[in-house]
Amino acid sequence: MTTTRTIRFASVADAERICVIYNHYIATTTISFEEEPVAPADIMRRIEDVASAGLPWLVMHEGDTLVGYAYATRWRVRAAYRFAVESSVYLDHQHAGKGAGSMLYEALLAELRQRDLHLVIGGIAQPNEASVRLHERLGFEKVAHFSEVGLKFGRWIDVGYWQLKLN
DSSP states (O other), rough: OOOOOOEOOOOOHHHHHHHHHHHHHHHSSSOOOOOOOOOHHHHHHHHHHHHHHHOEEEEEEEEEEEEEEEEEEESSSSGGGGGEEEEEEEEEEGTTTTTTTHHHHHHHHHHHHHHSSOOOEEEEEEHHHHHHHHHHHOOOOOEEEEEEEEEETTTTEEEEEEEEEEE
């Protein structure tokens, strides 16, 4: 039996399930540099902030279960950066490696192409071969590597940056 995947815009009602997905990465990986779990109220504010900036926050369902989300935020606050955004994609760890991330990211990129944007940037804590493969499969190119830029779980973490020109 195949479960149907659907993608829609996030609402604040999704915050609790998004916390479950994201807090796993906070607690167990260096993918996120956050160190404390987030609460639904935090995610609600983030969803509202993304929407108020005119940017997309998408969620993916498999059947009735929210299994992932993707969103974009402004790259920097200065006016000249207004055509660049940073992307984030997270899947329930039990749904990784099954094509959901590609489908969700492609939907996010399609939404970004409909806006007056030029560039999307993906920051990837290293090592993370799965995320690197996903970005490069979607056409992103590596443009930077910062050594030991974050400290989590008692070790220094590098971050690479990949970019994709939208138009």
